[in-house]
Amino acid sequence: MKLSNHLRENLRRLRAVYSDCADVVFHDMVIGGHTPAMLVYIEGLIRLEELDQHVVAPLRDGPGPNPALQDIRNQTSVASVKTCGTIEETVEKISGGNPVLLVDGQNAALVFGLSSWEQRSVEEPTAESVLRGPREGFIETMRTSIAMLRRKIRSPKLKVVTLHIGTCSRTPVAVIYVEDIAAPSLVREMLSRLKRIEIEDVLETSYIEEWIEDNRYSPFPQMLSTERPDVASAYLMEGRVVVMVDGTPTVLVAPATFFSLLQTPEDYYERYVVGTAIRWLRYFFLAISLLGPSLYVAVVSFHQEMIPTTLMLTMARSREQIPFSALMEAILMETMFEALREAGARLPKQIGSAVSIVGALVIGQAAISAGIVSAPMVMVVAITGIASFMAPRFTIGIPIRLLRFPIMFLAGMMGLLGMILGVIVILNHLLNLRSFGVPYMTPLAPMQSRGLKDVLWRAPHWMLNRRAKR
């Protein structure tokens, strides 16, 4: 609805919109001594001092009678001033934290870019800490986060497209990419998918992640999430697209591949030999974290002839008093371990240590000496636990931890055959999965020899042509 020429009419409508909104301030003022005007803003979302100094004060002495909107605009000393002509636009600007000046006799309003609110200072992201490398992380305020990216890629080719998602929350969302590196079709696809979202509010990137991912039922994440500007800009330079949501420091990177989820920034910051070694260690323990307990269960309850004799006798001895079957024992212990981990994660640090002590005692010492579980089982669970923490990102660690249970079950039912069946099903799914059209297992399947040097090993930087990955 267009703004009317009458200030009173406009105000009536705005007041109706902002009824029962105690934090919306309607500041009555008179421009230049004769033109009535109204400054509307939300308390706490604006820089009040600057508003006083650069808008209110100059306008009080203001231009002469019957000023044009341009005259009023020139009178103020604010860099960012926009005009808007509809009620809806005005409301959006006000809600976004911009003070809006409505002047009597004008069918347009002035919007001052003076929004500002309390924000967290830039800190090191705790979930993705590194020993070497930048220690800054994105913050909840999107424009600060975008600025961090801009500081890393100082090129006009870094493009930022913003849109609002959430019928109620109107959350600003930015799609960021590097022109000429990111495929235009990818950017188009991302924007069209974002526009299809019908949601009331967006509090975290995961809200939109579930809307735009290719396979909605997969346990595997099809987008990467990170809090690190260096990681995000590295992916931008590889031709990927970053989606940023105001109000959360976590950004999404698409497309994601299985192996990109297994990389850490430090792979690239450490020497390449070290990076390669750590990568292989990670792959190995990833397999353990998926199959460790299953392999133990399968071998102990079906394939005793596969264990070297001496080990077999030792294991037989330790399992002798155990009342449960190996499968039961494994499920019991793994569930216990997951519970402990979850309990520890949600507790304050001081209480967390108590949980870990009790947990160590219960699932470690006491369970064995009580003869409830066998010592090898505790070892297997412990190794699997360590292995699952090797996953560099929580999002990839979780599905693997969950899939461990069905595979364990299959191993307990059908031995190695069941285990292999489970692995085949998972592999099949992974090979089918796509992230924004990119096969999930790239560059392994389909095989891309150029991409392999960043998967099988971390080639030195002078050998890595990361754009080839696209």
Place this chain on the structure above:
Amino acid sequence: MRRKRTSMLANGRRTAPALLSLFVCALLLSGCWNSREVNDLAIITAAGLDLNEDGHIELSVKIYLTSSSSDSAGSQMSGAPDGNKGTSVIRTVTGINMADAASRLQKMMSRRVFWGQADVFLFGERMARAGLEAPMDFLMRHIASRERAHVFVCDGPAKNVLLLSPSIERSVADALVHMAEQQTGLNITMMDLAQMLISKSKAAVLPIVLITSGQGEQESFPYIQGVAAIKNGRMIGRVNEDVTRGIMWLRNEIRQATVTVSPEQSDGYVSLHLHRSQTRLIPKIEGGRWIMTVRITGQDDIVENTSDLDLSVPDHIGKVEKELEKVVNTRVKIALEQAQKELKADIFQFADTFYRKYPKIWEANADRWDEIFPEVEVRLETDMRIARPGLIGKNFFRQEQR
């Protein structure tokens, strides 16, 4: 947080979870039918086969005791084996053949008999002399028993060996396996034995296990010495330790050997340690004469020199090498003599070597092999080299050389 969302599931999508749950239910139907927990198994570590007076097979098995009454939970946790005594039990059953005995054994056990970890099979001498065909069929046919298990012939009943509990190793099976793997004597696995039994020569060798005559069970332990010669599936004789070495040279099975020679015109001895050796059999048929050239090459280290030779002098080294070759030749000749003249069993698999080179001639003479074998002319080409004479030349501790 409130989260209301229209269902994303179209009707077609609904069938997938339903199918999945059906599959899971089908999985449950099978249960764990094939699963055998470790604590439901009677783990056999060694088995012995004897023939009793009635001609029945007496099967003795050594079963590892996973639980012992004195075992407390505490010691389990530390994983320390509490002593070696009483960690195994022996069960003996009699049956008309192996399968019968094995099923009778199962009847006597509260747990399922598990053959998968049986690393040692012992044949009593009576059993071996009566013939190995019957038990071998079972052992090769039975899925669970291993082809990599070690096979021995016992001096006397196999059960006596199983009754021992050597104090060094966890069980008698462990002890025998380790002794065989050191290759100081013959090391024959089930697969080797099967291959030898069905080979062209139809003769095999098996190491013999003897028991030291110690006082009481703790002191007596088994050891491997000598060889049982087997022909057409039956044990036909045994040879002593010296001949065994010769047999091992001929079968290319020498891995470790320390030979002491006494070179001419030098009082004292030189001991050599073999660190690599190879034996090649080169067959030749020349105008009806069957000739086997045995080419033995070896490299030795000198480990002790009590003679007056200065081993830094190449001539002296040559002398020792000559002497060493002589010793090896003697041993090989004794073994050949015994095999060709006394046992008349082709335990060196000459037949297969001939067959491989002259398949047609061999086929024509296959029936006559028993006659040909004793007449095969063996030519020895021994070439021993001393690779490392050691850090010192002559023995300078000898008084007269100071």
